[in-house]
Amino acid sequence: MAGKIRVVVAKPGLDGHDRGAKIIARALRDAGMEVIYTGLHQTPEQIVETVIQEDADAVGISILSGAHMTLVPRIVELLREQGADDVVVLVGGTIPTDDVTALKEQGVAEVFTPGAPTSDIVEYLQSRVPV
Amino acid sequence: MATTEPRKQSSTEAWREELYDAAPERQGVLFTTISGIENPPLRTAETVPVDYERDLGYPGAFPFTRGVYPSMYRGRLWTMRQFAGFGTAEETNERFRYLLEHGQTGLSTAFDMPTLMGYDSDHPRSLGEVGREGVAIDSLADMETLFEAIPLGEVSTSMTINSPAAILLAFYACVGESQGVPRERLRGTIQTDILKEYIAQKEYIFPPEPSMRLVTDMVEFCAREMPLWHPISISGYHIREAGSTAAQELAFTLADGFTYVEWAIERGLDVDDFAPRLSFFFNAHLDFFEEIAKYRAARRIWAHVMRDRYGAKNPRSWLMRFHTQTAGVSLTAQQPEVNIVRTAIEALAAVLGGTQSLHTNSYDEALALPTEDAVRIALRTQQVIAHETGVVNTVDPLGGSYFVEALTTELERQAYEYFDQIEKLGGVVQAIKENFFQKEIAEASFRYQSEVENEQRIVVGVNRYELDDETPLPILRIDPALEQKQIDRVQALRARRDSAAVELALARLKEDAARDDRNLMQPIVDASRAYVTMGEMCDAFREVWGTWRETPVF
Numbered sequence: 001m002a003g004k005i006r007v008v009v010a011k012p013g014l015d016g017h018d019r020g021a022k023i024i025a026r027a028l029r030d031a032g033m034e035v036i037y038t039g040l041h042q043t044p045e046q047i048v049e050t051v052i053q054e055d056a057d058a059v060g061i062s063i064l065s066g067a068h069m070t071l072v073p074r075i076v077e078l079l080r081e082q083g084a085d086d087v088v089v090l091v092g093g094t095i096p097t098d099d100v101t102a103l104k105e106q107g108v109a110e111v112f113t114p115g116a117p118t119s120d121i122v123e124y125l126q127s128r129v130p131v
Numbered sequence: 132m133a134t135t136e137p138r139k140q141s142s143t144e145a146w147r148e149e150l151y152d153a154a155p156e157r158q159g160v161l162f163t164t165i166s167g168i169e170n171p172p173l174r175t176a177e178t179v180p181v182d183y184e185r186d187l188g189y190p191g192a193f194p195f196t197r198g199v200y201p202s203m204y205r206g207r208l209w210t211m212r213q214f215a216g217f218g219t220a221e222e223t224n225e226r227f228r229y230l231l232e233h234g235q236t237g238l239s240t241a242f243d244m245p246t247l248m249g250y251d252s253d254h255p256r257s258l259g260e261v262g263r264e265g266v267a268i269d270s271l272a273d274m275e276t277l278f279e280a281i282p283l284g285e286v287s288t289s290m291t292i293n294s295p296a297a298i299l300l301a302f303y304a305c306v307g308e309s310q311g312v313p314r315e316r317l318r319g320t321i322q323t324d325i326l327k328e329y330i331a332q333k334e335y336i337f338p339p340e341p342s343m344r345l346v347t348d349m350v351e352f353c354a355r356e357m358p359l360w361h362p363i364s365i366s367g368y369h370i371r372e373a374g375s376t377a378a379q380e381l382a383f384t385l386a387d388g389f390t391y392v393e394w395a396i397e398r399g400l401d402v403d404d405f406a407p408r409l410s411f412f413f414n415a416h417l418d419f420f421e422e423i424a425k426y427r428a429a430r431r432i433w434a435h436v437m438r439d440r441y442g443a444k445n446p447r448s449w450l451m452r453f454h455t456q457t458a459g460v461s462l463t464a465q466q467p468e469v470n471i472v473r474t475a476i477e478a479l480a481a482v483l484g485g486t487q488s489l490h491t492n493s494y495d496e497a498l499a500l501p502t503e504d505a506v507r508i509a510l511r512t513q514q515v516i517a518h519e520t521g522v523v524n525t526v527d528p529l530g531g532s533y534f535v536e537a538l539t540t541e542l543e544r545q546a547y548e549y550f551d552q553i554e555k556l557g558g559v560v561q562a563i564k565e566n567f568f569q570k571e572i573a574e575a576s577f578r579y580q581s582e583v584e585n586e587q588r589i590v591v592g593v594n595r596y597e598l599d600d601e602t603p604l605p606i607l608r609i610d611p612a613l614e615q616k617q618i619d620r621v622q623a624l625r626a627r628r629d630s631a632a633v634e635l636a637l638a639r640l641k642e643d644a645a646r647d648d649r650n651l652m653q654p655i656v657d658a659s660r661a662y663v664t665m666g667e668m669c670d671a672f673r674e675v676w677g678t679w680r681e682t683p684v685f
Contacts, residue, residue: 009685029685070260117594
């Protein structure tokens with residue numbers, strides 16, 4: 001049976017801005033994906049645990065607090081330690097251009113910044129995750 | 132029915148049939164407001180019944196639709212209050228002094244995420260977040276640095292903090308004391324609006340009931356000891372930023388306001404002893420007339436409910452005074468200079484809507500915290516409106532506009548509909564627990580996003596008029612070394628203070644937190660003086676009250 005793409009949408013750190021995360025979660029679900037939303041204020045450890053437990057194909061990390069250079073590499077590293085480095089890691093939020101490059105070098109597949117249409121994110125995941 | 136004479140067609144209807152319907156109308160675009168309110172092509176006197184005395188009245192007189200003061204900006208311009216804070220107390224103190232030197236008339240403090248969430252800078256959960264989105268304040272010692280060489284007897288200060296608001300207020304009062312300014316002379320506002328945290332902004336720590344008790348302790352304390360201070364700034368701003376409509380912002384904010392009033396009355400306070408010190412904080416979004424109508428409706432509703440439902444007798448209790456900030460959510464990362472235009476239009480709506488103070492966003496804020504240059508342009512935008520446009524010369528210049536009055540009445544109607552729904556759910560706290568607000572906002576925010584993606588709404592530079600090759604803007608970078616500096620600072624403080632005094636103060640906090648008949652403000656002031664940190668105080672409360680976690684919905 002061809003399964004659905006399973007995506008964890010995650011809010012790491014102390015940042016409470018969840019408008020974007022919720023819009024993305026809903027758009028991915030409307031596009032036929034299985035979406036698990038972690039809710040707010042998650043530690044990198046909690047997020048990775050959810051990804052493993054849910055056997056997710058991808059994780060979308062929404063972050064607007066400026067702490068992305070600390071929290072995102074930690075999530076990527078923990079995934080690697082757990083042998084889950086095949087999970088596609090996406091980041092969305094207010095990420096300066098220089099940091100986008102740095103995050104990609106550290107293993108983030110793609111970064112979506114303000115103004116990105118949800119359809120781009122849907123298409124990206126569909127192209128990256130074989131179903 | 133059959134015998135009734137056919138209703139006479141109004142001249143507006145006749146105009147619509149004879150002229151309008153034959154005229155071109157663009158297809159495939161929305162003529163609704165940004166919040167989805169239907170706009171007919173024309174409003175006329177016969178389609179907008181307004182009773183002048185009942186619905187509008189005079190500025191400075193009930194129901195204050197036209198403004199809270201008789202002379203409005205002819206008497207005094209609004210306070211230009213730019214929100215600032217980043218890094219440690221030293222960096223922010225420098226920015227405060229820069230803003231005061233450039234003609235700003237009030238201070239407004241942004242705290243970093245760990246401070247908002249009640250964690251000290253060296254807490255593991257603070258990693259990477261110290262000083263990023265605001266200033267890091269761990270103890271009274273940081274607060275003393277933050278306001279160094281700023282005379283607290285002369286400025287008014289706003290502090291955007293909610294869950295730990297009582298602690299920050301105590302710090303501020305202690306700094307005043309050390310400058311020789313007694314707390315009854317301190318002027319300013321602290322946000323303290325915990326209800327909108329559960330609804331929208333999501334920087335909560337404790338469950339709703341103990342949080343509301345703490346808020347009520349502050350209201351009581353300020354009514355007694357800080358008569359010039361605004362203990363709560365009831366905020367729609369964050370509700371709107373989370374994606375709500377204008378009507379939701381209006382209704383949910385006012386419903387929160389009523390809830391604070393009810394808790395304070397329940398505590399035994401006379402409504403007129405605290406209501407004059409409640410203030411509000413609204414968003415200024417892009418739909419120009421809808422925003423102006425929102426502010427006018429807000430004033431009218433508040434005046435009516437305070438007088439008629441809560442029995443306030445002092446006219447100052449009926450006045451809704453509010454701060455406004457332009458919509459961060461409307462800023463684009465694409466062609467960011469265009470944000471200067473958006474912000475100017477939003478700021479103009481706030482002024483035409485009669486705001487008492489205003490923050491204009493900087494054009495680079497969709498990318499990072501603003502640079503000094505960007506902040507200066509934002510402040511200059513307000514100065515242009517105040518001194519060059521002439522809009523300040525007449526009070527409520529749009530009053531009587533058929534369109535604005537119709538929208539004001541419509542927003543008022545939608546707000547009362549929401550009040551009924553909230554009441555049926557058992558009030559604001561219960562509705563929060565049932566995720567009512569969170570679902571309504573998520574729905575509205577998704578609808579708007581879909582309209583943008585379907586190009587029914589055009590966002591300049593985002594889904595039309597894009598540039599292929601944009602030069603990146605220089606942005607403000609927070610030095611990562613500041614985090615360690617702040618961690619060292621709080622750890623050094625813990626090593627040098629009197630630890631017996633700290634233990635004593637914390638024990639008293641826990642004891643009083645467990646008893647509803649105690650007001651927590653004095654023990655918090657005492658703990659502040661003993662240099663108990665903000666995180667330690669919050670931990671004491673966490674131990675007694677537990678923490679809050681919402682069920683995620685999308």
